[in-house]
Amino acid sequence: MPAAERPKRRLGKNGDGAERHDAIYRHISDAIIEHRLKPGARLREDALAEVFGVSRTGIRKILQRLALEQLVTLTPRRGASVTRPTADEAKDVFDARQMVECGLMPEVARRITAADLRGLRDMARREREALRAGEQSAAIKLSAAFHERLARLSGNATLAEFVGRLCSRSSLILAVYGNTGHLGCESHDHDDLIRFLEEGNGERAAAFMSRHLKAIEASLSITEAEEEAPDLHQIFSG
Amino acid sequence: MPAAERPKRRLGKNGDGAERHDAIYRHISDAIIEHRLKPGARLREDALAEVFGVSRTGIRKILQRLALEQLVTLTPRRGASVTRPTADEAKDVFDARQMVECGLMPEVARRITAADLRGLRDMARREREALRAGEQSAAIKLSAAFHERLARLSGNATLAEFVGRLCSRSSLILAVYGNTGHLGCESHDHDDLIRFLEEGNGERAAAFMSRHLKAIEASLSITEAEEEAPDLHQIFSG
DNA sequence: ATCCAGGCCATTGTATACGCTTTCGTTGCC
DNA sequence: GGCAACGAAAGCGTATACAATGGCCTGGAT
Structure with missing residues (x-):
């Protein structure tokens, strides 16, 4: 046997x-x-x-x-x-993304190539398609992958890896605090961002990324009500 | 037995x-x-x-x-x-530190308390003493601990942990590319930094931190000469 | 009927044993 | 004399077995 x-x-x-x-x-x-x-x-x-x-x-x-x-x-x-992220952790993660991802944009705008732009557009397109097809799972993963790919274009592997982890954790945060049916990233946001990068305008790209992330964070309903018996509420309400 | x-x-x-x-x-x-x-x-x-x-x-x-x-x-x-960091990794690490540690300074200056300042001064003092006593090992560790502690004062645990890892890797980089007898952080640099933070001047603290990190990076002799047989050279020269 | 206590079960933590790959030394051949 | 190939040994990768702990259920007492 x-x-x-x-x-x-x-x-x-x-x-x-x-x-x-x-x-x-x-x-x-x-x-x-x-x-x-x-x-x-x-x-x-x-x-x-x-x-x-x-x-x-x-x-x-x-x-x-x-x-x-x-x-x-x-x-x-x-x-x-x-992991069930706490509200504090959620804030830390988005603050970190704000600092790192926005800070990376100028360098990305400087180094980006035509092939990179094509790749990014392809990713954004697939994300849009997944969103339209109602495949939330795929859309979430593609969105995180988009942000990580973007960071990787800066040429700094260490920071890119860090961004990748932050995006993974963000996905977890969305699962806990996100409103159902409302995905983190608006579909056209990424396309707009690509346009700024194509123009080589790192400053505008950074500003747009900042707004983009703020919008995601604002869409969350962060309420850390339960303290001692959170599991039961979570389970029975979900 | x-x-x-x-x-x-x-x-x-x-x-x-x-x-x-x-x-x-x-x-x-x-x-x-x-x-x-x-x-x-x-x-x-x-x-x-x-x-x-x-x-x-x-x-x-x-x-x-x-x-x-x-x-x-x-x-x-x-x-x-x-790990033997490559020259590229060394650059990435210091670029990352530049972005994160400097970016954190304003928030640190905003939140720092008298007790925090005492703790930092104590660490800086111990670092100076270790340096003067010729205890390089202790000085290196204390220097890394100082930078991590500083980051932790920002209140962002995620970024603080990241800085801690960057400092650990920096220590490795110093071991490979640092000139013997020349420690990364000048002893009085940290004291100056503390003064700016005490004044609540986050911008100057950030600028000083930037120079501080640049000075450390500049003190390295980054030469990635050997490609295929680096171990022998390293071992026999060290 | 409810609460507490004791034992059982489920699940993780740790150690040991075995198989495989890689490497270094030796030997034989060119 | 040098190079290549084979063999032995050492160290890593994986699985399995055992031990300990915490939760859960049941039984008894109040």
Whole structure:
């Protein structure tokens, strides 16, 4: 029974050890960012291990990585669950995005090429299409990817990675504090931003990005009412 | 031999599992930041496991965490080694610090209290003393701690954590590209900065921080000469 | 009937064991 | 004499097994 019925697993284990882990990481990460796994959802190691056909060891590694990126919360003896950002954290994240993303715009405007502009337009188009098709999950992920790609065009890998994490956390924040049916980024905002960058006008791009982020933050309904028994309310109201 | 001569280990394992790991993490992290472990140094799992009296499992977890903070590099089948930052990474890190730390100064100047100022002066004093006593290791760590503390006073935990990581990586950069005997931060610089903050002059503090960081970066001798065989040169020249 | 206590179960934390890859040393051949 | 190929050893990657802790359910007492 053990060796006979799963020969492919052994094969997969040998061939692509590290890649498999990375793929699983991306699966879980995407599920969180796309709100398929909602904040507060528990992530049991055994269940994940069985689903992805690996041992708990690998799952633990991935869960730890997600915890360091603050997408999941690891409580000492209770296991892992999707992080539920607090109101303070939400403010910090958006303040950080305000500083970094806007600060990056001038450099991006300076370095951007025609090929980059094409890529950005393509992403914005796909995002619009997903939004129109009602695929919220895809739209959310594409929006985050757009912001990260933009940051990456600055040439600063460190800051780009940081922006990527902030965008992931923003997705979590939207899941908790966002009004349903109202996505974070307006669809035409990104197109306008691309136009400013095409003109090489970094200052206007930065100003527009600032307004863009402020608009997203303003659309949130941040109420940290419950203090001691928040889980029940959240679960039963949702 | 196994059970009789180490009863404390059993005890320690039961009482403070998570804390022990955190302590080990800090030990290794400090050793890297203080240049006791130099860039390129290999970190064998077995050796670390034996030194700290835990199993390889725990060491792997810690190594992974350090890898995500980019203090150590994890090459697939070769194990862990202290990260040797490239010239590009060094530039990115200092550009990022320039943007974030300077951008934070106005808010810090706005929120700083008398107690905060006392704490900062104390840190600056200890740093000066360590520098005068020739304790480079301690001085380097205190300098990084000063910058992180400063960022934390902004009230933005996310950005403060980011600055902390940038400072850790800066320490690594100094180890590779810094001229021996010339520490990154001039001792009186931090005192001057504190004065501007005390005056509540965020703009001047930001400008001074900018010069401060530029001075550190300028003091580096960034030469990425070796491409394929850098290890030998580095080791024999150091 | 409700509350407290004790035991059971579920789940994580840790260690150990095994397999595989990589690397270094040696030997043989050119 | 140098280069290449093979073999052995060392170290990492993964899985499995065991131990400990916290939550939950049940039973009894008030």
